[in-house]
Amino acid sequence: MVLDPNVPHVAYFVGLAQTDGHHSGDLRGKGRLEIELSARDAAVLERLAALLPCYASVGRRTRTTNFSRSRVHETAILRIYDRTVRRELAALGVVVGPKSDKVAPPPVPCSRTDYWRGVVDGDGSLGFTAAGRPFVSLVSASPALTQGFADLLHDVTGAVRTPRPNTRDGVVNLMVQSNEAAALARWLYPDGCELALTRKRDQAARVRAWRPPAGSEHRYGVRQRAWTPQDDSVVLDPGLTQAEAARRLDRTMSSVSMRRWRLRQIEQG
Structure with missing residues (x-):
């Protein structure tokens, strides 16, 4: 394994690739991962290219658009072709092909702060x-x-x-x-x-x-109170209505309803 998601720059890269990246091709053959950002953000791509355990290039692209006054938009693009790295990225959630509704947090422990900062x-x-x-x-x-x-x-x-x-x-x-x-x-x-x-x-x-x-x-200054195991037992008590549970816990019915739904989702698995 060449990519350890507990390493901060790897976790950040996964989050950024899931949101601003595009992974194309075949994991058993040729393919590439691209992350394209505005040229003003090129520094972070250059830093990632230096940290990743494979060859990664950073190039520039200039486009003519209708979305700016100058109509000229310059971007920076990081490209990776290494098959081993792409396979490991796919296993961490950087899917191949259309991704908008498919990406998910890595299925293994990772540097959580860095991953979500990338997202x-x-x-x-x-x-x-x-x-x-x-x-x-x-x-x-x-x-x-x-x-x-x-x-x-x-x-x-x-x-x-x-x-x-x-x-x-x-x-x-x-x-x-x-x-x-x-x-x-x-x-x-x-x-x-x-x-x-x-x-x-x-x-x-x-x-x-x-x-x-x-x-x-x-x-x-209102702070949400953390849910305790005792609170959860009240929420799931079949002998209590939502209104009764809310009164007993001094919470709103909507918060009790949401907590009950979430606990049942966890049970189902």
Whole structure:
């Protein structure tokens, strides 16, 4: 095995390749993996090319588009052809062919912070709403990836989010704001993190530094309580209605309903 997902740059590469990459060809024959980013993000591709255990080239491409004032868009492209590396990437979740609804977190332990930073660098957003509240979000059509991100949000921030595809195009948009966004940005982009898109790392620094306006801390101080085994036994008690369980746990009915659904999904497996 040449790719260890517990190594930070490998985990980050997997997350970025799943979101901004394209894996084509045949794992038993010829093929290639490409990651194409704006030229302003070329530094992270060059750094990855130097760290990966195979030959990886970084080239430039200039296109004429209708989406910018200059109509000229320059990109940087990392390319890998090594069959062994591509096979291992596929086993870690960088699927061959169309991927938007198929990617999933690696099926083996990995450097979790670096993996999710790669995912957010690819398909996530960080910034501030019109009202001045910081946010971190992820948009994806993959049920496995969005459920994994929802689990991450709960683990890191305590926020409960349910991946629900929209009716227009079937994608899921998961977002946290305010204190939860600041906590997630601190976790995803810690001081000294080497691999990250510069523009998103800069935005993350602004989100991390956010504090509630003076005098309004109480509006942002609500924290989700972690679920305990005792709580779960109440949620699953067949002799209690959702309303009764919510009263006993001092929680909302919607949170009890979501917790019951999640526990049953875990049981089913």
